[in-house]
Amino acid sequence: MLILLPPSEGKTAARRGRPLDLGTLSFPALTEPRARVIDALVDLCEGSPEDAARTLGIGSTQLDLVRLDRELRTTPTQRADHTYTGVLYDALDVATLSAAAKRRAATRVAVTSSVFGLVRTGDRIPAYRLSGDTTLPGLGPVAATWREHLGPVVTDAVGSGLLVDLRSGTYVAFWRPAGVRTATVRVLHEHQGRRKVVSHFNKATKGRIVRALLEAGADPRTPARLADALRDLGWSVELDGDRLDVVVSEL
Secondary structure, eight states: EEEEEEESSSOOOOOOOOOOGGGSSGGGGGHHHHEEEEEEHHHTTTSOOHHHHHHHHHTOOOOHHHHHHHTTTTSSEEEHHHOOOOOHHHOOOOGSSSSSHHHHHHHEEEEEETTTTETTEEEEEOOOOOTTOOOTTEEEHHHHHHHHHHHHHHHHHHSSSSSEEEOHHHHHHHHOOOOOOOEEEEEEEEEEEEEEEOOHHHHHHHHHHHHHHHHHTOOOSHHHHHHHHHHHTTOEEEEEEEEEEEEEOOO
């Protein structure tokens, strides 16, 4: 099983640590496009900070994020599961997983990244600001860059197992599953007989689902088996083809 997560928009910068070394990251087939994305991002941020901010969709009061990207090659790094923050990652809370669940996370969880394409939880990366829908001068759309490279890498990582695709819409555009057994998950908030998707519920519940699967050691090979595993863990799940609807009534 490979659980594919979206990145968080907010990231925690490392206070100390060695600088980025692309050669140490998982999925070495992505080293070359990673270098091209970083070159384009750094080149952009070495120019006018205001122009860079506009390209990156950053407000005029957030120019420190431009500096963060400008120093991407030299700034300290830390584990990806310490870098990514926010509702999903707070709910997953890798740091408090059992030892066995942490080992499973290291091999069963990957995060989609605008800069790195795909990283494992233990990969050492710097904090950065680059949304998945950005177009970089000299490179083009970030999503198009990764679309050329992620397919074989994800397919190889999944093997004969199940891809549990929890990415948000922006990062789905990086690569659409083909030739691998895939399950997607939608979280629905049910209130007074009505159901709707609520961003906060969606992210928090996905984090809790991943945590529960890792702690239980579940390794389903089909969407139906994944639905059964989640039901066994106490979730209300409805299966529609390859999509699982997880219905929650409270956070």
